[in-house]
Each structure stands twice: as structure tokens, then as C-alpha cells.
Amino acid sequence: MRIMETDIVVIGTGPGGATVARELAKRGKGVVLLEKGKARDWSVGTPLAYAAMYDxxxxxxxxxxxxxxxxxxxxxxxxxxxxxxxxxxxxxxxxDLDAEVLETRKELGIRPVPESFYRHHPGTRRLVEAAGEMGHAMKPQARFIDASLCDPHCDKCLFGCKKAAKWTARSYVDEAVAHGTRLVTGCDVRGIIHSRGRVEGVQAETAKDAITIRADRVVLAAGGMGTPEILHRSGIKGAGTHFFTDPMSVLVGEMKEGPGTFREITYTFADESRKGEFVFGNVGAVNAFVAQIAAKNISAFPRGARMTKLAGMFVKLCDEPSGEIRKDGSFHKAFTPRDEHLMAQGIAAAKAVMIKAGVRPDTITVAKGIGGHPGGTAAIGRVVGTDLATDIENLYICDNSVMPVSGGIPPVLTLIALAKQFARGLR
Ligand SMILES: Cc1cc2nc3c(=O)[nH]c(=O)nc-3n(C[C@H](O)[C@H](O)[C@H](O)COP(=O)(O)OP(=O)(O)OC[C@H]3O[C@@H](n4cnc5c(N)ncnc54)[C@H](O)[C@@H]3O)c2cc1C
Structure with a gap:
């Protein structure tokens, strides 16, 4: 059994935890940062990332x-x-996160990829034009991407970015470490130690040993699934319900003629006019294909289709917080009737755009229900206050689990801004 001592333990290194650790370390606080996963750099930028980094x-x-x-x-x-x-x-x-959002936009150079990229994306351009002809405005999307390092033919953001063109929270982890944070990877937090309503530390396990970290404060940022699991194991009540994931459907089909979206960057354009319900946009052919594999949908995939001819689109739903992370480690998540209805509308709209763009209708396959924004499970108003404090003194939560409902949009910029504001207010 190893024992460590520190001012503050931060659990999880996503945008919530990494930002908090970086802010605190820059202020000279003693921080121990615990992360269940390992770096596995060899897999970055390759399909092996699915096995090495994905759960x-x-x-x-x-x-x-x-x-x-x-x-x-x-x-x-x-x-x-x-x-x-x-x-x-x-x-x-x-x-109010306006100041932190503005600061982060400037700091990380957040903007759409330059128009010069789209010259290389004829399939995506065709989808955008077809959408426009049907009255849907698919607009360019702001990205955490440094275009000067990005290859317009790559489309491997979802495998990790070899060229470091894409900002990731790993760079904030590195900065926190450079400012003295002690990072322990491969470290599974098993529980929060608390007594008489006050936090005392954290219990964790690595492959080699068990660790007890004694600390004055603990910030839990293990994400929308990890955070309620740790709270359950620690006997802290109230977490796990109201689980949302923003499930996505990915459509793929074969163009009759002309190029598809092979080697074109995913999610550079989207129609956000029904943001509180769903958004839809373009998907590169390889990602659209991989989504069919992930959803075990491969038997429905068009036989003999050529990758260069495939075009993809996604529909991302703003789902109801109807799921649950349970005490036994299982989770419950289904489409509600409202979710089903809206997803069907989104899929119909995306399908119509694809057909208008020249995709053969009989080849269109839909992988339905792939969530990527888990949250809601330790929400403001239910488990934490607006100051992100729990009922256990000096235990805080700062990740997507604190969002009471889905915003229906990707949350990373919000989480960075929230974590900056929270950490700067922590004395
Ligand atoms: C394929 C995909 C594409 C996405 N695209 C976008 C996008 O374009 N824009 C956007 O804004 N969002 C996007 N998202 C969503 C976004 O990445 C997440 O919503 C966001 O990272 C959540 O941040 P978080 O801090 O809540 O949790 P996470 O980023 O999930 O971080 C939680 C961390 O806690 C660790 N952890 C969990 N349990 C334990 C434990 N027991 N002990 C120690 N550590 C633990 C995990 O290993 C993880 O590192 C995407 C997600 C996916 C999956």
C-alpha cells in the first residue's frame, strides 16, 4: 500500500479534470492527478486507437x-x-462563462478550417450544396484545430491526431505536470474517503499497488459515466440518474457518380437550425464505415461498395436525460418516444440531402444510437450546487456529469470554460 499526501486530488484528465489541474498547478497548488487510462501513444492516428483508448x-x-x-x-x-x-x-x-469562452477561443485559436481546405472536399461540398437547395443551411464549424498542422485529406481526428493539429486535454495535462502536478496513469479510483461529512482523500489501484492519497480537497472529473460510478462506490447518494449521451446516427451510401467523402474531414459543416432537437452534418467515408462496424451494422452495409464513392452524414440528437448509471456498474439508456420521433425526422432529412447530392437510395445504411457526450449523472441542482460543491465538504465535481440536461451540442468548450472559472474560484 502506497500513501501520498497533497493539497488537492483531481480525478480524470478530460477537459474538466485537465483544465482544473492546470489552473491549480499554475497557482502553485500541490496537485495529484489520477487517470485510469494509459497514454498508448503508439496507437494515436491509427485504427488501433479504438482498441487502445476507446471504451x-x-x-x-x-x-x-x-x-x-x-x-x-x-x-x-x-x-x-x-x-x-x-x-x-x-x-x-x-x-456566465462568456469571459472564459472568449479567452479559450483566443488561446486555442478556435475557428473553422480555412476555405482552402474545402477545395479538397468535393463530396462534402456536394452535400452542402444539396442541403442548401433543399433549404437547409449547413454552415462551417468552428474547430479546436490548428489548420497549419492539419492535413485536409487526413480525417483521423477520431483515432487521435498524430500531427498535434487537434487540441486535446492532454496538452493541459502536460502543462499541469510542467507546473509540478504529480500525474499517476493506469490508476483506477475506487472511492472517495470521507468521514463526518468531510472529504479526507481518495482510494485508488494501479496494476502494481493500492494507493491512498490524503488530501484537503478532491475534484472528481471522471466524466458522465466514471463520476457516478465512483460516487456509488463511495456510498455517496443521489448520482447516476438523468443520464444523456447525445446519441448520433451515422448514414452512409454510395454516390451514383462523382466522388464521395473519402479522405474528407468529418463534421466540418452542420445544420444547427433545430439545435435543441438535433443537428446534422457531413461525415468522412472511413468514419461513416467504422460507425457501421461499431454499431454491428455491417451486414446491412452495401455489398461491393467502393470506399472512394461512399458519402456519409450524421444526425446528433439532443436526447432526454432518461438513462441511468446503476450501482451494479450496468447502465440503462433507451430512446424515449420523443427521442425516436426526432431521430427519425433527422435521419429522414439527412437521407433526403444525400439522395439529392447523388447517393443511390438503395445503398443507404444507418447506424443508429452512438452516444459520445455522456452527462447529467451528477447534475447541478441534484448532486452539486452552481459552485460545483457536493454535500460532502471539499468534494467537488467538474465534468460533463454536472450538466442537468443536454445542450444538444458538443460540450468541450463549455467544460474548459466551466473548469477555468471553477478552479479560479477555489481557494
Ligand atoms: C467520438 C467522439 C467525438 C466527439 N467529438 C466532440 C467534438 O467534436 N466536440 C466536443 O466538444 N465534444 C466532442 N465529444 C465529446 C467530448 O469529448 C466529451 O463530452 C468530453 O471529453 C467530456 O469531458 P469530461 O471531462 O466530462 O470527461 P472525459 O473526457 O471522458 O474524461 C474523463 C476522464 O476520467 C477518467 N476516468 C474515468 N473513470 C476513472 C476512474 N475510476 N479513475 C481514474 N480516472 C477515471 C477517464 O479515463 C477519462 O480520461 C466527442 C466524444 C466522442 C466519444
Whole structure:
């Protein structure tokens, strides 16, 4: 048994945990940062990343949830799209992140990839034009991407980025470490130690040993699935319900003539006009194909289709917080009737755009229900206050689990801004 002592333990290295650790370390605080996954750099930028960094779980009701278990958390495998925080944070909860969002946009150079990239993306351009002809405005998307390092033919954001063109929370982890943070990877947090309503530390395990970390404060940032699991194991009540994932459907089909979206970057354009319900946009051919494999949908995939001719689109649903992470480690997540209805509308809209763009209707395959934004399970108003404090003194939560409902949009920019504001307020 190893024993460590520190001011603050941060659990999880996604955008929530990494940002908190970096902010605190820059202020000279003693931080121990614990991460369940290992770096596995050899897999970055290759399909092996799926085996090395992804955790993919399927609910009994058929919804997949993908997350990253590695330093940097799910940002290692995210697309890198940046959205401003959902309006309810400021309007309903009084959490104003405008200053931190602006700062982060400037710091990380968040913007759409340059128009010069689209010259290389004829299939995507065709989808965008077809959408426009049907009255859908698919607009360029702001990205956490440094275009000067990015290859417009790559489309491997979801495998990790070899060229470091995509910002990931791993760079904040590195900065935290450079400022003195002690990082322990391959370290599975088993529970929060607390007594008489006050936090005392953390119990964790590595492959080699058990570790007790004594600390004055603990910040839990293990993500929308990891955080409630740790709270359950620690006997802290109230977490796990209201689980949402923003399930996505990925469509793929073969163009009659002309190029598809092979080697074109995924999610560079989207129609956000029904943001609180669903958004839809373009998907590169390889990602569209991999999604069919992940959803075990390969038998429905068009036989003999050529990868260069495939075109993909996604529909991302703003789902109801109807799922649950349970005490026995299982999870429940199904489409509600409202979710089913909206997803069907989104799929119909995306299919119509694909057909208008020249995709053969009989080849279109749909992988339905792939969630990537787990949250809601330790929400503000239920498990934490707007200051992100739990009922256990000096135990805080700062990750996507604190969002009471889905904003229906990718949350990383919101989480960075929230974590900056939270960490700067922590004395
Ligand atoms: C394929 C994909 C594409 C995405 N694309 C985008 C996008 O373009 N834009 C966007 O904004 N969002 C995107 N997302 C979502 C985004 O990446 C996540 O919502 C975000 O990273 C969540 O941050 P988090 O801090 O809550 O948790 P995470 O990033 O999941 O980090 C949690 C960390 O905690 C660790 N952990 C878990 N349990 C334990 C434990 N017991 N002990 C120690 N550590 C533990 C995990 O290993 C992980 O590193 C995408 C997600 C996926 C899967």
C-alpha cells in the first residue's frame, strides 16, 4: 500500500479534470492527478486507437456510448468541434462563462478550417450544396484545430491526431505536470474517503499497488459515466440518474457518380437550425464505415461498395436525460418516444440531402444510437450546487456529469470554460 499526501486530488484528465489541474498547478497548488487510462501513444492516428483508448459500451436497449480512457480523456478521440455553452447555463443557472469562452477561443485559436481546405472536399461540398437547395443551411464549424498542422485529406481526428493539429486535454495535462502536478496513469479510483461529512482523500489501484492519497480537497472529473460510478462506490447518494449521451446516427451510401467523402474531414459543416432537437452534418467515408462496424451494422452495409464513392452524414440528437448509471456498474439508456420521433425526422432529412447530392437510395445504411457526450449523472441542482460543491465538504465535481440536461451540442468548450472559472474560484 502506497500513501501520498497533497493539497488537492483531481480525478480524470478530460477537459474538466485537465483544465482544473492546470489552473491549480499554475497557482502553485500541490496537485495529484489520477487517470485510469494509459497514454498508448503508439496507437494515436491509427485504427488501433479504438482498441487502445476507446471504451465502447452498449446498453441493453441498444445505445452505444463511446468515451476515451486515456490521458486527455475523450478529447483524444473527439472531432474537435467547438460550440459556445448552451443558453440555459447563464439564463437558468446564472453561470456566465462568456469571459472564459472568449479567452479559450483566443488561446486555442478556435475557428473553422480555412476555405482552402474545402477545395479538397468535393463530396462534402456536394452535400452542402444539396442541403442548401433543399433549404437547409449547413454552415462551417468552428474547430479546436490548428489548420497549419492539419492535413485536409487526413480525417483521423477520431483515432487521435498524430500531427498535434487537434487540441486535446492532454496538452493541459502536460502543462499541469510542467507546473509540478504529480500525474499517476493506469490508476483506477475506487472511492472517495470521507468521514463526518468531510472529504479526507481518495482510494485508488494501479496494476502494481493500492494507493491512498490524503488530501484537503478532491475534484472528481471522471466524466458522465466514471463520476457516478465512483460516487456509488463511495456510498455517496443521489448520482447516476438523468443520464444523456447525445446519441448520433451515422448514414452512409454510395454516390451514383462523382466522388464521395473519402479522405474528407468529418463534421466540418452542420445544420444547427433545430439545435435543441438535433443537428446534422457531413461525415468522412472511413468514419461513416467504422460507425457501421461499431454499431454491428455491417451486414446491412452495401455489398461491393467502393470506399472512394461512399458519402456519409450524421444526425446528433439532443436526447432526454432518461438513462441511468446503476450501482451494479450496468447502465440503462433507451430512446424515449420523443427521442425516436426526432431521430427519425433527422435521419429522414439527412437521407433526403444525400439522395439529392447523388447517393443511390438503395445503398443507404444507418447506424443508429452512438452516444459520445455522456452527462447529467451528477447534475447541478441534484448532486452539486452552481459552485460545483457536493454535500460532502471539499468534494467537488467538474465534468460533463454536472450538466442537468443536454445542450444538444458538443460540450468541450463549455467544460474548459466551466473548469477555468471553477478552479479560479477555489481557494
Ligand atoms: C467520438 C467522439 C467525438 C466527439 N467529438 C466532440 C467534438 O467534436 N466536440 C466536443 O466538444 N465534444 C466532442 N465529444 C465529446 C467530448 O469529448 C466529451 O463530452 C468530453 O471529453 C467530456 O469531458 P469530461 O471531462 O466530462 O470527461 P472525459 O473526457 O471522458 O474524461 C474523463 C476522464 O476520467 C477518467 N476516468 C474515468 N473513470 C476513472 C476512474 N475510476 N479513475 C481514474 N480516472 C477515471 C477517464 O479515463 C477519462 O480520461 C466527442 C466524444 C466522442 C466519444
Amino acid at each position: 465502447i459500451r452498449r446498453s441493453k436497449q441498444g445505445i452505444l456510448v463511446r468515451r476515451g480512457i486515456t490521458p486527455g480523456g475523450s478529447t483524444m478521440i473527439y472531432s474537435g468541434n467547438a460550440y459556445d455553452p448552451p443558453a440555459f447555463l447563464k439564463e437558468d443557472l446564472g453561470i
